[in-house]
Amino acid sequence: MKTFSCVATLAFITAAFTFTAAAQKTSAELEQEKKELRAKACGTEKVDYKQKTDKAQHPTPEPSADKAMIYVLRTSMLGYKIASKLAVDGKWMGVNRGKTYFYFSVDPGKRYFCSEAENQDYLSLDVEAGKTYFLKQRVEMGMWKARTDLVVVEEAKGREELKDVNLSTFELKP
16 A cells, blocks of 8 residues: 555656646747747837937827827936837837836737847737826846836826826937
């Protein structure tokens, strides 16, 4: 009876280990997924923006019934002169510097976002028509300039943080 119990326990442990190992992705698979997400989010186009901070205006439009509204916030003054660009589905949409925001609307569905400073960070998000989403470009100092981290912020917190930033205006550099 004791032998049977040991064999049963060993069989259970082996099965659990095999299931866990099969369920985990290899580092090569994870790296490939990361490359695919980066390609969808950041694309291949290189752009530079001339950015200004507009302290006179503070528009906060609501989404139309058939689009999702995206607000992109950079709430920190750390590295405030360093630009943090943002792309959606491989198309660059705008740029922030310290304590600024910009916004745009997108079609509903799965969208891929890329934030770029010294590095790139990206995420995917399913957005719904008629809803508002807040993305935050968090910043930390890198080797030569600011590094970016892109996160989704809960709507109530995003609306609160939106009150403390200024509108980012920008145009493509020739």
